[in-house]
Amino acid sequence: MGRGKIVIERIDNTTSRQVTFSKRRKGLLKKAKELSILCDVQVGVMIFSSTGKLYDFASNASIKSTIEQYNKLKGNQLHLENSNSEVKFWKNEAATLQHQLQSLQEDHRKVFGEELSSLTIQELQHLENQLEMNLKCIRMKKDEIMVAEIEELHKKERLIQQENLDLRNQAVCYIKNTEVHSAQAPSRVKAAPLHTRELCWEDDTLEHVQLQLSQPQPQPQPQGSELSPGNIMMGLHLN
Numbered sequence: 001m002g003r004g005k006i007v008i009e010r011i012d013n014t015t016s017r018q019v020t021f022s023k024r025r026k027g028l029l030k031k032a033k034e035l036s037i038l039c040d041v042q043v044g045v046m047i048f049s050s051t052g053k054l055y056d057f058a059s060n061a062s063i064k065s066t067i068e069q070y071n072k073l074k075g076n077q078l079h080l081e082n083s084n085s086e087v088k089f090w091k092n093e094a095a096t097l098q099h100q101l102q103s104l105q106e107d108h109r110k111v112f113g114e115e116l117s118s119l120t121i122q123e124l125q126h127l128e129n130q131l132e133m134n135l136k137c138i139r140m141k142k143d144e145i146m147v148a149e150i151e152e153l154h155k156k157e158r159l160i161q162q163e164n165l166d167l168r169n170q171a172v173c174y175i176k177n178t179e180v181h182s183a184q185a186p187s188r189v190k191a192a193p194l195h196t197r198e199l200c201w202e203d204d205t206l207e208h209v210q211l212q213l214s215q216p217q218p219q220p221q222p223q224g225s226e227l228s229p230g231n232i233m234m235g236l237h238l239n
Contacts, residue, residue, distance in 0.1 A: 021049065029057045042066060 011017040036043040036059035044066035047055040056063045109115050
């Protein structure tokens with residue numbers, strides 16, 4: 001008779017569980033050693049009992065070096081897997097964007113009235129409704145911009161009107177101040193022209209007097225100094 005099939009489940013009996021663990025642990029470590037020798041591979045096995053005791057086997061120097069090599073290779077493998085996953089992700093992303101671009105280009109051509117022969121009545125009606133909705137949105141946006149510009153122009157107009165009013169008030173105040181200063185001026189300012197004429201007249205009189213005094217007076221001729229015809233002739237010859 002053949003051996004009965006053992007059900008793989010937890011052994012409730014503690015003694016039986018410990019006996020089974022001891023037998024199978026030894027068999028597992030033996031198989032690991034045989035595998036490393038027969039196939040010339042690096043094998044590392046670690047077993048922790050229910051009480052926390054460690055049992056291990058390493059085909060090379062120590063289990064520590066086997067773990068370090070495992071971490072190194074696992075890290076490289078994870079990096080490669082991540083790189084492959086990232087490349088795959090970006091390929092899918094590029095394909096999705098390409099599909100969206102093609103759809104947008106088709107919609108763009110339809111909006112401008114191109115390639116409409118393949119559309120059905122329902123599709124054409126949907127396109128017409130979409131265009132009318134877009135046109136309505138465009139008009140609303142245009143009206144908003146125009147209202148904002150008109151409001152800005154009104155604001156500038158009110159500002160200019162206020163500036164003109166301020167300038168007019170300043171001009172009125174300046175004219176009033178000028179009239180007040182003119183009314184309060186002393187009377188001697190008005191008499192200044194007459195005084196100036198008197199001074200000019202006095203200067204002219206003084207100059208006239210000086211001119212009269214500077215005229216040469218005729219000198220009296222001494223007796224016996226009258227010129228005779230002979231003296232006159234002598235003077236002519238001397239010259």
